[in-house]
Amino acid sequence: MASIEQGAPLAARMSGIATFQVLKLLARAKELEREGRSIVHMEIGEPDFPTPSPVTAAAIAATRDGDVHYLPALGLPALREAIAGYYRERHGVEVSPERVIVTPGSSGALLLAMGLLLNPGDEVLLADPSYPANRHFVRFCEGVPVGIPCGFESGYQLTARTIAQHWSPRTRAVMVATPANPTGTTIPEPELRRIIDEVLGRRAALVVDEIYHGLVYGQRLTSALALTDRAFVINGFSKYFTMTGWRLGWIVVPEAYLDPAERLAQNLFLACSTVAQHAALAAFTAESLAICERQRAEFCERRDYLAHALTEIGFVIPVLPEGAFYLYADCSRLTDNSFDFAQRLLETAGVAITPGADFGTFRANEHVRFAYTTSMPALREGVARIAAHLRGTMNRARAPAIVRV
Ligand SMILES: Cc1ncc(COP(=O)(O)O)c(C=O)c1O
Missing domain, CATH: 3.40.640.10 (Type I PLP-dependent aspartate aminotransferase-like (Major domain))
Structure with missing residues (x-):
């Protein structure tokens, strides 16, 4: 395959165009799935519901x-x-x-x-x-x-x-x-x-x-x-x-x-x-809007469950979001590198989330994004896996029990 060095140089603006980190994690998640691993997807920014x-x-x-x-x-x-x-x-x-x-x-x-x-x-x-x-x-x-x-x-x-x-x-x-x-x-x-x-x-x-x-x-x-x-x-x-x-x-x-x-x-x-x-x-x-409204109610239920469950296991969610299907959680009690954290969570617990670095630089290492674009049973399974993963890492580090907030 011809390399760019042999051909026309890329426009300078391309140096400012970065890949979404989450896509790297998604690719790895798919690879793990192909190997037979079960992955709970909480990284995807698209509704899991079908089109009306x-x-x-x-x-x-x-x-x-x-x-x-x-x-x-x-x-x-x-x-x-x-x-x-x-x-x-x-x-x-x-x-x-x-x-x-x-x-x-x-x-x-x-x-x-x-x-x-x-x-x-x-x-x-x-x-x-x-x-x-x-x-x-x-x-x-x-x-x-x-x-x-x-x-x-x-x-x-x-x-x-x-x-x-x-x-x-x-x-x-x-x-x-x-x-x-x-x-x-x-x-x-x-x-x-x-x-x-x-x-x-x-x-x-x-x-x-x-x-x-x-x-x-x-x-x-x-x-x-x-x-x-x-x-x-x-x-x-x-x-x-x-x-x-x-x-x-x-x-x-x-x-x-x-x-x-x-x-x-x-x-x-x-x-x-x-x-x-x-x-x-x-x-x-009216028929489509009624479907969308039912989905909205389900998203709301998922938000309430997930915000509570994540807080119970050590994440901090200082503002309960009023919309979309994301929770932006402060993970600084659990890690000082949200990208490594997301990677480890994927590899060891089989849960995919998005590290803060995708969204900017301000306290990005202390935040991760959870998307509740998956079913309640999958969310429950995801939380259980994260909790088990955290118990494991905390025990290894001889850390005190996870603080309840
Ligand atoms: C805030 C925001 N704006 C725009 C978009 C682009 O969405 P689309 O091009 O699918 O309409 C997204 C997609 O995730 C988004 O989160």
């Missing part, structure tokens, strides 16, 4: 009817209308369908936003920890991601105050996610209002990733669209609608950006999958 059946039925019908040709770059008009309708019904917000752009996953929406906004050297403020791809989208568009250390005190989220503290003459945009990955925490509405004022008041762009918005427990979240029509608001079908592989998301852009967004979408994507867009129309039917 009305959606799959709509995909079959669209394919049968020959709905397989290119659609407009901004998306199937009926789907853009349906998304606007969803904001009206769920959030009581009027959003013009014109402002809704259908994208290849929310990933496509994030790339579109960064492509629209960044010049080389422009800084983008984001939380550390946060979704790993964000800093890479920024880097890909020649921007500079600036991770702001966010501890449990602020729910691991940016605040208007920390944004102001880290502002520089090069700051061009701020990215937040509510609920967030890896922490599942949300930004309370009053703080979101302050962030909007802070960022828009400085004539910079605010990107609000609401991909986990449907998955909140015990409360209803206000969409940023209810507070301003000048933010870039992202959502998608992957998480609440359990449609990861269909690769559909959307972005609502401020009106003034519509024309450039259309030009960029045409050139970057040409169009999203036609079949997936026809199928996604069925995601908004």
